[in-house]
Amino acid sequence: MNEKIFALDIGTRSVVGIILEKNGDQFQVKDLIALEHKERSMLDGQIHDVLSVAGVIKEVKEKLEEKHGSLKKVCVAAAGRALKTQQTKSVKSIENQPMMGEEDILHLELSAVQKAQYELARSEEEEDSTSYYCVGYSVLHYHLDGEEIGSLIDQQGKEASVEIIATFLPKIVVESLISALQRADLEMDALTLEPIAAIHVLIPKSMRRLNVALVDIGAGTSDIAITNYGTVTAYGMVPVAGDEITEALSDQYLLDFPKAEEVKRKLSPSETVKMVDILGFETELSYNEVVESIAPAIDKLARSICEEILRLNLKTPQAVMLVGGGSLTPELTKKIADMLELPANRVAVRGTEAIQNLQKSDIVPEGPAFVTPIGIAIAAKENPVHYISVHVNERTIRLFDLKQLTVGDCLLSAGIEINKLYGKPGMAFTITLNEKHMTIPGTFGTPPKILLNGEEASLKDPIEHGQHIQVERGRDGHSPEISIEELVGEVPSLNVILNGKTHRVDSQIFVNGHLAEKHDMIQDRDRIQIKSPGTIRHFLEMTDHTHYIKDHKPFTLYVNQNKVKLNAQVVSITLNGRDAQLNDPIKHNDQLNIHTCTSVPLKDVLTFLEMDISEKIPVMFESEEIVLTKPKISVFRDGTKLDENDPVFPGDQLFTKEHDAEPFIFQDIFRYIDLNLTDMNGKRFKLFINGEEGGFSDQIAPGDELKIVWQDSVTMKDKS
The missing domain is CATH 3.10.20.30 (Beta-grasp domain)
Known part of the structure; x- marks a missing residue:
């Protein structure tokens, strides 16, 4: 017994009922009835008035029952135009994580689908994003650190993202469809999608590995489905279709809508067309004249379809199939081919005659108008969409x-x-290492x-x-567990030879101001300092020679209560034989010598102050130069008079006393010569200054030649 299939194509303008009989692998249309809606109860594939739509369905059902008996179950399709497409992007930070695998990428893609689901619900003012079924999605682009990349597998970087386009079917479309059927005393036998129905009968599975776009051009919308890789990869819809052409004819020739629709259907390249406008004037025009007058509307339809195909497919498909009454729009196939840069024979209108396994019948006219109703009946039976139930967390x-x-x-x-x-990820630590801020990830x-x-x-x-x-849910990560040594690596050390003795110095670690060990664990907000002996100062600090640092200052004392800084240093430093300062860098095996200056002679202090403790003049006596000195000032420390060679110490308080200025006289020479007058036995002498006779109190000057001449008493008497 042959199996009968009852199917309904519930469209925006009309409801088509079809009785299909299956005989083996062949199908034959036994009956077909189309009734228009009495009012605008459908809009863009969505049932807006369930009662009104149910009334038309019931009328179609009853007419078919008159010939074919009781009908209880029916195959239906959700309109392709009800599908919602949403494009979005999902971004994920992958910094410091292992390379991405397939599961990570799928997780990123599904996160994008869920984001699209939420965005769609928000744009449609739906509170529940799960009120949409995801029909499918396609990846448009992967990005790594902002740059497009072919695949994210085994990639590493800072940020990965995926851009997808997802297609959703609102649950309300299916629920309202079921409600309308129940009011017409029908039970849904099977469900399909209109684009799937047309593809099922026109593009067999063996052809779906080809990249083909199928466009169902109805009255109000053009539904698009894309095949590739053996499946349907994308769905879309544009709100431009056959009515655009009808309206263009109406506007151009002052025709009411039904008359304009009639003119559109009569257009044929081989015939002229007659029309009567609303004023009663009759016009007869050639095919080319009419087509040229409505060319902008045809261009708009073709452009809208092509733009949506390219948006969904990201490239020109290998071929385009057109079905639906609007596919007969004049010159449409040529314009689509031109816009997609396809050969003319790669864009074609397909009609019922192209449906495989369909026996010819006078009931169904050839052409594209009834491809979808027949496809619904065949696809809903051969490849129905069923509900399945699964349990997620009970x-x-x-x-x-x-x-x-x-x-x-x-x-x-x-x-x-x-x-x-x-x-x-676990909470990261923020620390300071040698005054630099850094973050350690968990x-x-x-x-x-x-x-x-x-x-x-x-x-x-x-x-x-x-x-x-x-x-x-996956377990959260934990804060980092890392020691100071693991963070900074090996702590450096060096050898320095100080005053002939070798000192080994390891770097010191301070955490929050306290000395720490390299094995200590780091905590959040720690302030870590690694003190390496980078300079002479650091070396002395780390080897308990800080007294050198303390004493490394100018030699300072006070003279008459005035502070005096000598050029000398209390501590002098040489590095590898050269004078050095505390902040000079120090390296491994450097020779460091430090000398302490505890005192200086008083004369060095007076020389620095440009003060003379005495006045000096050179004179000649008996052909020998003698330097005569006379004190100018006296220097006292704690009341004790100091000699110019006495040591002076840092911090000493010195006071000076000036002497009255007196000239040098001849008798001053006697403090510097040895003259024994006891052996003279009354001898007399004379004093000469530069050959001139003088006296003891005569003044002398630097360079004067002094002389004492002795004479006995007899000689002197004779002479007298």
Whole structure:
């Protein structure tokens, strides 16, 4: 017995009922009825008035029942124009994490799908994002650190992102469809999507590996489906279709809408067309004249279709198939081919005659208008879309089996936020190391644990009716556990030879001002300082020679209560034989010598102050130069008079006393010569200054020649 199939194509303008008989692998249309809606109860594929639509469905059903008996179950399709497409982007930080694998990328993609679902719900003013079924999605672009990349597998960087386009079917479309059928005393036997129906009968599975765009051009919208890689990869819709052409004819020739629709259908390249406008004037025009007058509207339709195809497919497809009454728009195939830069024979209108396994019948006219109704009947029976139920964390979820469903699809439908399944990274530490701020990241969170019927599964694993999914969120990471040595590496050390003795110096570690060990663990907000002997000062500090630093200052004392800084240093430093300062750098095996200056002679202090403690003049006596001195000032320390060779110490308080200025006289020479007058036995002498006779109190000057001449008494008497 041949099987009869009852199908309905519930469109925006009309409802088409069809009785299809299956005989083996062949199909034959036994009956077909089309009734227009009595009022505008459908809009863009969505039932707005269930009662009105149900009334038309019931009328179609009853007319068919008159010939074919009672009809209880029906195959229907959700309109392609009801599909919602949303494009969005999901971004994820991957800094310091291991290279990305397939599961990480799928997680990123599904997060983008869920984001698209939320954005769609918000744009449609829906409170619940799960009121949409995800029919499918396509990846448009991957990006790594802002640059487009072909694949994210095994990539590393700071930020990964994916841009996707996802297609959703509102649950209300299906629910309102079921409600209308129930009011017409019908039960939904099977469900399909209109684009899938047309593709099913025109593009067999063996051809779906080809990149083909199928466009169903109706009255108000043009529905688009893309095939590639053996499946349907994208769906789309543009709100431009056959009515645009009808309206253009109406505007151009002053025709009412029905007359303009009639003119459109009569257009033929081989015939002229007659029309009567609203004023009663009759006009007869050639095909080319009419087409030229409405060319802008045809261009708009072609351009809208091409732009949507390119948006969905990202490139020109290999071929384009047109179905639906609007596909007969004059010159449309040529314009689409030109705009997509395809050969003319790669864009074609396909009619019922192209449906495989369909026996010819006088009931169904050839042409593209009834491809979709027949496709609904065949596809809904051969490849129906069923509800399946799965359990996610003990909650029952119902999904439409529109494609190969995966664990990820179930989580989306359950409203589980996929981007929150992974454990959060542990809290990072912020520390200061040698006055520089740095961040130490915590450990990564673990991936979620997904069990499918008790066994570990991934987001991409397929699911079947009745299966149980258990999802456990990944564990959060923890704060870093790292020692000072692990952070900074080996702590440096060096050898320095100080005053002939070798000193080995290790760097010192200070944490928050306290001496620490290299094995100590770092805590958040620690202030860490690594003190390495980089300079002479650091070396002396780290070897307990700080007294050298303290005493490394100018030699300072006080003269008459005035502070005096000598050129000399209390501590003098040489590095490798050269004078050095405390802040000079020091290296491994450097020779460092430090000398302490505890005192200086008083004469050095007076010389620095340009003060003379005595006055001096040179004179000649008996052909020998003698330097005569006379004190100018006296220097006292604590009341004690100092000699010019006496030592002076840092911090000493010195006071000076000036003497009255007196000239040098001849008798001053006697303090510097040895003259024994006891042996003279009354001898007399004379004093000569520069050959002139003088006296003891005569003044002398620098360079004077002094002489004493002795004479006995007889000689002197004779002379007298």
